[in-house]
Amino acid sequence: MIKIAPSILAADFANLEAEVKAVQEAGADYIHFDVMDGQFVPNISIGLPVLASLRKKSDMVLDVHLMIDQPERFVEDFIKAGADIVTVHVEATNHLHRVLQQIKAAGAKCGVVLNPHTPLSLIEHVLGDVDMVLLMTVNPGFGGQKFIESVVPKIAALNEMRQARRLDFEIEIDGGVNAETAKLCIDAGADVLVAGSAIYNEPSYKDAIDSIRNASRV
Numbered sequence: 489m490i491k492i493a494p495s496i497l498a499a500d501f502a503n504l505e506a507e508v509k510a511v512q513e514a515g516a517d518y519i520h521f522d523v524m525d526g527q528f529v530p531n532i533s534i535g536l537p538v539l540a541s542l543r544k545k546s547d548m549v550l551d552v553h554l555m556i557d558q559p560e561r562f563v564e565d566f567i568k569a570g571a572d573i574v575t576v577h578v579e580a581t582n583h584l585h586r587v588l589q590q591i592k593a594a595g596a597k598c599g600v601v602l603n604p605h606t607p608l609s610l611i612e613h614v615l616g617d618v619d620m621v622l623l624m625t626v627n628p629g630f631g632g633q634k635f636i637e638s639v640v641p642k643i644a645a646l647n648e649m650r651q652a653r654r655l656d657f658e659i660e661i662d663g664g665v666n667a668e669t670a671k672l673c674i675d676a677g678a679d680v681l682v683a684g685s686a687i688y689n690e691p692s693y694k695d696a697i698d699s700i701r702n703a704s705r706v
């Protein structure tokens with residue numbers, strides 16, 4: 489069963505508790521929480537205090553995507569604030585293996601994220617250390633962008649590497665996911681689909697989640 493992780497970047501931040509409950513009731517598996525620092529990506533979003541507040545109101549799995557430079561400075565803080573999964577960009581740190589160990593030692597699941605242009609070879613040697621690999625299908629920084637289809641073969645290649653090495657990390661896809669592009673991701677081997685605008689901009693969150701999750705069956 490494909491997991492769906494609504495990105496609250498597209499939610500109404502003034503009603504965040506209700507927006508999270510609504511997608512939970514609609515069948516969401518994770519809440520995707522996008523942190524942007526205005527440096528690694530050309531935008532600023534939300535951070536530690538918002539995560540801590542949300543943690544008090546929700547028992548959902550909080551999947552925290554750190555789009556920040558040198559994430560090693562902050563991973564423990566995000567886990568203390570309530571992150572269940574922390575993903576860091578390979579492009580944002582010189583010490584990827586170390587930061588992944590830091591996340592695990594602090595008690596969360598760890599994952600690594602690749603921008604659309606970044607090759608899989610950069611993470612080959614940490615695949616045995618991660619719970620999740622997140623492949624970006626847009627250039628990170630903004631919701632509502634167009635899915636970059638040239639990343640689809642990378643999803644399939646990662647799935648093959650996972651099978652060949654008998655590993656069990658989840659493959660998550662983020663950016664421009666809707667019912668049409670979801671089919672490409674699922675068929676290539678994705679397990680978790682992040683969607684912001686394709687859920688929160690729709691009148692029925694349940695219909696939106698169902699149509700993304702079942703995209704490959706139609």
Ligand code: DX5
Binds near residue numbers: 498630632663682
């Ligand atoms: C982009 C973020 C995404 C974003 C996805 O930088 O990492 O999680 O919210 O939004 P949509 O689904 O609208 O592309």
Ligand code: ZN
Binds near residue numbers: 495520521522553662
């Ligand atoms: Zn994200």
